[in-house]
Amino acid sequence: MKFAASLAILAAVVSASTCSWPYSPFSTSGRWILNSNGEKVLYAGTNWPGAGETMVPEGLQYASVSSIVSGIKSLGMNVIRLTFAIEMVDDVYAGGDKTLKEAFEIGLGAGNGSIILQKVLANNPQFNENTTRIQVFDAIAAECFKQEIYVHLDNHISRAQWCCSSTDGNGWFGDVDFNVSNWKRGLQYMAKRGADWGNLMSIGLRNELRNVSNNAAISKTYNWETWYANMIPAAKAVHDANNDVIVFLSGLNYDLDLSAITLGTDLGNGTKFVLSDFSYKDKLVLEQHFYPWDVSSSANCTEMQEYLYEGGFNALDENNNTVVNHMPVVLSEWGHDFEDVGLDTSDSYTYYSVYAECMNSFLPKQNVGWMIWTIVGSYYTRQSILDFDETWGGVAKFELS
Secondary structure, eight states: OHHHHHHHHHHHHHOOOOSSSOOOOOEEETTEEEOTTSOEEOOEEEEEOOOSTTOSOTTTTTSOHHHHHHHHHHTTOOEEEEEEEHHHHHHHHTTOOOBHHHHHHHHHOHHHHHHHHHHHHHHOTTOOTTOBHHHHHHHHHHHHHHTTOEEEEEEEESSSSSOOOTTSSOSSTTSTTOOHHHHHHHHHHHHHHHTTTSOEEEEESOSOOOOOSSOHHHHTTOSHHHHHHHHHHHHHHHHHHOTTSEEEEOOBTTTTBOHHHHTTOOOBTTBOOOGGGOTTGGGEEEEEEOOGGGSOTTOOHHHHHHHHHHHTGGGGOTTOTTOSOOOOEEEEEOOOOSSOOOSOTTSTTSTTSHHHHHHHHHHHHHTOEEEESOSOSEEEEETTEEEEEOTTOOIIIIITO
16 A cells, blocks of 8 residues: 555654664653663654553454554554553452453443454454453563564543543543543553563653533633643653653643643743753653644645644754753654545545645654554444444554454
8 A cells, every 4th residue: 555655654764773672761852762872763653542442452353463563563663652541440450450351341242242352362362351451451562572663652541432522521630530540540550560561661641631611610720730730740650650661741732732831831820841840851752643634624734834833843943942841742643544545635634635745744854753543444442333444544454454
């Protein structure tokens, strides 16, 4: 497929040459992530969703863990953004992680769950009905280590479901399903668990923080001051649990806005984000998202670049003296439709759109890390639809099955 060749070229531009691997732990200096030898590391990878209703990483009914990782490797990629739900860790503390049998039956219903489980086990005979969900995460990390792929964990959501909306109960601190204490506990648990993997290099604290539209009391607290009061203690909690990992900080408005962090502006009552304030300042990275719908369908590439720059990419510009906090920024989600490969460039979601062409040229020029959405071609279930077809991805289903 043409998209596979394009991603391989894009990944090759940012892949670091190594003599051994993984040269951990990583640290940061200015706009760069560095390995333990002081060499620059640029992430070039993909999202692997694992925060859906089953809380089992997607795609295993169509392919084995090893074949999916091999597909990622074949594209020249060097990292996966492996998403998880806090609910999975809550279950551990409530009596133990669910087995695959339990996970699929709870997530899909007894009948459908049994059918999908048998397909997963047929493709992955190293698992059985009693394998737990977190053991699947362990196995994915182990295969990634074997094939020299970094793992970046992402706390995608608290209650497992498709993300994200302003009414899903997971949008902001204290929302109906966003228990802040459980969130910090879950982050610490996964950071400690991943310490044994050998290739857990970084962890994202929270995916796409956003205002809520169905909870007026919570909506009143949607501001940068509340962000600071919650994200900074969470970052410290992760660092205390595993001081080797890099911590990714997401911003506001579905992770489109990092401007108050990069510019060091007053977040409220004199609170400011100043990188040098933190003892672990060399362990912090910003993450940003950008999709075609985030700008006008008529936006040109220059306008898209300006949008990214003002949203957070300005932290990469060490010549910009108005930026207070120069830090690495990783575009941890971006993407477009891979099935619709028609030549109509007016459709902003397609492979040949201005957006896609712009991102494929802009990212390597900026020397910025990225993870595209997504590696899987379907979900066990999404928004109550079984085997939901994902046209914005597909190595697992469309290329390896």
